[in-house]
Amino acid sequence: MIVQVEIPRVGVNVTEFRLMEWDAKEGDRVEKGRTVLHIETEKTQWEVEAEVSGFLHILVEAGRKVPVGEVVGAIAETGEEYQNLQADSGGALVHPAAVAGEAGPDQPAAGADKGQSPSPGRRVLITPVARKIAEEHMLDYRKLKGTGPGGRIGRKDVEAAIRAKAAVGKEEPATPAAYHGRKLRAREPLKGIRQAIAEHMHRSLSGAAQMTVMGEWDVSKIVLLRQSLLREEPEADTRISYVDIMVFILSRSLRLHPAINCSLLENEIKFWDDINVGVAFALGEEGLIVPVVKNADQKGLAEISKQVKELGKKAQERKLLPDEVTGGTFTLSTVGRQSESRFQTPILNQPEAAILGVGAIEDRPVVRDGQIVIRPLMSYSLTYDHRVINGFGGEQFLRTIRRFVENPSLLML
Amino acid sequence: MVESRFDLTKDEALDLYFKMVLTRYTENKHEELWQTQKVPVYTHLGTGQEAIGCGVSFLLKKTDYLIGTHRGVAEVVGKGMGVKDIFLEYGGRVNSISGGRAGLHLHNPDLGILPLLGGLGTDFSLAVGAGLTIRNRKRDNVVVDYFGEGAAEQADFHPAMNMAMLYNVPVLFCCCTNQFVEYHPYRETTCAEDVAPRAAGYGMAWKIVKDGNDFFAVGRAMKEAIAHGRSGKGPYFLEFKTYRLAPHHTADQCLYRDQKECDEAAKKDPLPRAAKALLEKKWATEPELKRLAEKCVTLIDEAVQALQESGMPDPATVMNHAVAG
């Protein structure tokens, strides 16, 4: 049997998808249930699975935009059928719904069908209200078994399927005592900030191509700078911290590297005019929160310092306003200063394209002019979105930061 | 001729003649507009019947009611409907009385001209209903229901006659017997020679005017009938004999009649006879008649001008006045 691979009807107003990537090559053997094709619209992404195991034949290349319902490929169960496909004789293409177990009196005998509608033969019987509910919940109803006359899918069938899908996500064990060989000690539902962070992190990682590069900066000059600034505390009216200095350096560096200060949204790279640097604050068990210093590149060090302190205080008191935690274009994470580890793989704060995590400043032996000397080193981990920033851009950006860190007087220029 | 108090006065005669001429010219112009595709409504000319058509309505007040026929415009012109309004209606123009909705179904609420329905002989009872309103409101108005002998074949004729007498309503049933019912000599579709005597069966007053092309005779008969109606004496049935010089409608070749018969009848054309009578009575001079004719031409030219200048209705208004549409 040869089964079509077609663009599913999911989502109420979705009329076409772009084929992002075939997950297997022409002729590859694919297993039933495995993802063969990634498709996306501006707002949604979807994975098309193989309905049967067999050999993949690609009809439409990646990169194309294709209407919903269109056939873009086929899977031939046997090698011989695959040969026929290749020979472009079409063969008897089967609609995926027929494979899904629908009670059909006869197998369709459709020719190669690149048309919009499902192949002639077996139509999916579904009531209007059931179809509407299925589309609203992004449920591919073709896979459902209907309990109405003639196998018609009704509202209760769709609602049952939606409940079942949600239940799978909850992972509620059938019996409290055992779950796949593990005994359960306690349960806690994921909700509130924890859930929001969990979703954000997961979405971030699954959305971007995140690359992390790590290293250490010699911050001797920064230490000296800070000491001199501490002496000027009455004048500055604030106690300058390393975080403040890093925000300052980052903001000036971003000004020189606009390609870092951007986001990939709606299929285009948006280069931001503002440089809004978010600073991550830990919130104990609950996780973290990232208030934003807006237009950091326009602000002096003292102003940045005051703002960071104020935002930190509000964060601890849970008094941050929505406006204060949105609009960031780059994030600085300094939570590593208190941590056991030196290096991390920070996760991008979507939709930003880069994030810098820094660790604690520690004295380390380094080699200078053939001599071993002790220098204060700050570890850093820079994660960037490889879809919009490449290795070269990342390196250039780090070089600029390093130059400012190793020679702060350059910031005066 | 014995003088009767119902004889037309000079002014009445001149008014009737004017309307007859205006009718003839209007209908000819309509034919021309149709042939040159300036209006999409073809003609059912009433050529030769103008004395009757105008005669039954020219004496009516604005508050009297008239139901007319599809043939020509004599009766509505007689009641004072402007040629402009007629042409605008035929042209489906936006500023016709119906806003382009009625076509050949002329009507005019301000002048008491009730709707010209589509079905022949379906409106006898409509006239009776208008009569009921007059009766209940105690008005001294009358309803003139003008029709041809073919309409009297329709189902509504008898019940309307019955009800008119039962309720004693002031309806003047005016039958114009022009010898033809659509494409037939009328004796092929009606068994009886005269229509009016049926009224006797209902106890209704009736009269036959043998020469319907004599405008004085028509006028006199109508004056008497109207007086009868206004005085609360109830309905009256008048039959006027004439000959339909025109075909049933513009494309009708009249294969069903003898052209010689038609030519003979044409000699009795009411218009030249009326002009001659007015001159003989010295109620008008040749120049006056000429001026009268010119006046008609002017009115018609103005009407054609209005037709050309007027726009078509806006499709967006198609649901105006629709009930539960």
Place this chain on the structure above:
Amino acid sequence: MAEKYYTEALVDALRQEMLRDESVVVMGLDIKPSIWGTTRGLYAEFGPQRFISTPVCEGSYTMAGIGAAMTGLRPVVELLFSEYALLAAEPIANVAGMWGYVSNGGYKIPMVIQTFAGARGHGAYAHSQSTQAMLLNAPGIKMVIPSNPADAKGLLASAIRDDSPVIIFHSRLLLTMTGEVPEGEHLVPIGKGAVRNEGKDATLVSFGNMLYRSLDAAGRLEKEGISVEVIDLRTIIPLDEVLIAQSLEKTNRLVIVEDGRKRGGVGSEMAAVVSEKYFDLLDAPIMRVAALNTAVPFSAPLEKAHFPQVEDIVAAVKKTLE
């Protein structure tokens, strides 16, 4: 409030309107003896000027009513049998329903036509029909079907005050029904239905006599755990489709019950409107329960088989739940 017969409620409304507006006149055959009771006592009170007893000429006296309406009166015309309302079909459909529009508002036709429809038991084919469907396609008219005395009074009064032609079909079997009727002026708006029983599994739409069979069916289904919402339309033209849609939002299932014949029946139009405009609310095909496409037979068992019974309505609801 007082307990009154359906026909008494109609007389109430007619009388009140005739006292209120002297243009209102009654016309029709046999209205003087008032064989249905709908004009009882009015001749004595209003006399022959306003109470116009007509000869046997349904089409013609309806046309006379139209002539009166066009010239300033407000006639209430009675046609004793909805079968013989068909004699007046041309005047109603082709004149009354047309000329308000054709004259661009120049003429208005504020007339009411009352007729009597549906089985009365042993009526045979000429005195048992519901002929609403025959006039449904006429433009320019409203069509109203009361189901109880209070609504009968309110709808008749509203119809008389309406400036367009309104035709009212009274169910023959309901004429002897009693119910609470408000005293004094009582108006029920034309175009608005009423929910007579709330439910969530299916919607039954009906009117007139058939409303009660639908309520019976709903009662039986309730015992089986099926909850049926019953709507009394009260007006057929214009259709209260919003009320039907609101119910369908809950139930997703529609059954239309009428005592007219099925083919081209009132239910056909409603089913088309719902499937065209409210398709996404449907979880099952729309069912119509209606009389057979034949003449109404005389003998009792045949007559029963001809008209929809409670069992037929129950079966139709169950079909939508398959």
